[in-house]
Amino acid sequence: MNPELSVRQVSMDLSAVRQALAALTSQDVFIGVPEDKTSREAAGDSGVSNALLAYVHEFGVPERGLPPRPSLLPGIDDIQKDAVEILKDAARQALIGNAAAVNTALNKIGILGQNAVRARFVSNEWPPLADSTLDARKKIGERTGKSGRTVATYGKSRRERGAVNPLIDTGQLRKAYTYVVRKKGNSALAVR
Numbered sequence: 001m002n003p004e005l006s007v008r009q010v011s012m013d014l015s016a017v018r019q020a021l022a023a024l025t026s027q028d029v030f031i032g033v034p035e036d037k038t039s040r041e042a043a044g045d046s047g048v049s050n051a052l053l054a055y056v057h058e059f060g061v062p063e064r065g066l067p068p069r070p071s072l073l074p075g076i077d078d079i080q081k082d083a084v085e086i087l088k089d090a091a092r093q094a095l096i097g098n099a100a101a102v103n104t105a106l107n108k109i110g111i112l113g114q115n116a117v118r119a120r121f122v123s124n125e126w127p128p129l130a131d132s133t134l135d136a137r138k139k140i141g142e143r144t145g146k147s148g149r150t151v152a153t154y155g156k157s158r159r160e161r162g163a164v165n166p167l168i169d170t171g172q173l174r175k176a177y178t179y180v181v182r183k184k185g186n187s188a189l190a191v192r
Helices: 014-025 049-057 070-095 099-119 129-136 172-176
Strands: 025-034 139-144 150-157 178-183
Touching: 014 070, 014 099, 014 178, 025 070, 025 099, 049 172, 070 099, 070 178, 150 178
Parallel strands: none
Antiparallel strands: 025 178, 139 150
16 A cells, blocks of 8 residues: 655745845834934923933933933833734744735834833832922913012922822823834934
């Protein structure tokens, strides 16, 4: 008794597979605060960008009394397992030539990371604000008093407004965190 052997020829467009694999291996997902889009809206911020504020708060400046209040690195840690699963699925899709699914996966990782980092502004174990920060009252204007002198007008303190969570007073820094998908080797993304 001899076993039967059959041969079947299967044709596959390998160019689509190559393109999909190239899409997967030639791009990176960057999550953070892009330096070129970080201007702050409020007056009186003296040119301090959201990118600089993000760095300062991520690592702190102990000599100035600013403790670290990290959001980027913990947020990225939070999505590691999900990102790996998304990349595994993207690799499977690349092997069948589905480049669109690869790009969708990279953008999905970006959105996942962006949202995880932004969520850290609400769910965190950061050191509380100093009493002096909570009780400080922001100057909101000036008026002329009864004696003819100019008198400063102050708003409510953070404590009076109930705004005691660090880094969420205006929400500008939290909203500045985003993502981009870029080709590898893009010199515009030099780390300084």
